[in-house]
């Protein structure tokens with residue numbers, strides 16, 4: 001299988017792809033690739049090319065574009081995960097797993113019960129993890145990771161006029177909320193533009209947060225009768241969403 005590498009779109013100047021010093025080191029020293037070897041270059045925004053390495057000396061390694069690759073592994077609509085930051089490094093694994101599952105945007109939020117207040121280095125680390133996971137899972141886009149903001153700020157920016165074509169689901173425990181799967185099955189898929197799902201912190205959303213979110217247009221949903229860990233809940237939600245979207249696509253195609 002060919003190695004994949006994400007580059008900044010400005011590095012692609014057809015017919016040449018220019019690598020950064022870090023990428024040159026990775027390709028020639030870590031992967032030990034040589035002149036003539038082929039890799040797949042992705043711009044992280046939906047486009048990929050088969051390229052051939054030229055000038056393999058460490059200093060000037062670059063690549064020649066052979067052909068554009070038409071391949072579609074993305075979900076049919078953009079999915080955003082809004083997630084109250086969990087403790088420690090737990091968000092690293094969430095970023096990796098939801099990237100593999102097809103998320104397009106990850107919006108970390110600081111809720112009333114969030115304990116972690118992340119540094120700028122954390123954001124860079126999450127972006128690197130998303131890039132690696134996108135390469136590994138053969139995606140065409142690298143999910144955007146937004147700068148953390150408070151959950152209230154996030155609610156203030158919700159485009160309420162678009163909620164009918166862009167449903168927002170708030171995962172809640174201990175409420176009589178419909179199951180996310182039932183909500184997804186009753187969605188009319190054709191005018192759907194995007195979908196957002198929000199997961200609370202270890203201590204859960206406060207009642208005030210739930211009320212405010214509902215008032216802003218979020219629909220409360222359940223992920224089942226058991227309480228899932230904060231890091232398990234986004235994986236379950238994204239798996240359900242991806243499965244419903246992909247099976248509807250297959251039905252349409254068949």
Ligand code: SAM
Pocket residue numbers: 170171172173174198199200201202203204205221222223224225226227228229230233
């Ligand atoms: N003690 C907290 C409570 O009772 O809400 C547990 C919070 S849980 C560890 C963290 C988050 O995962 C929740 O805020 C919710 O967003 C999501 N979650 C976990 N299990 C869930 C379920 N069965 N249904 C819906 N959301 C769930």
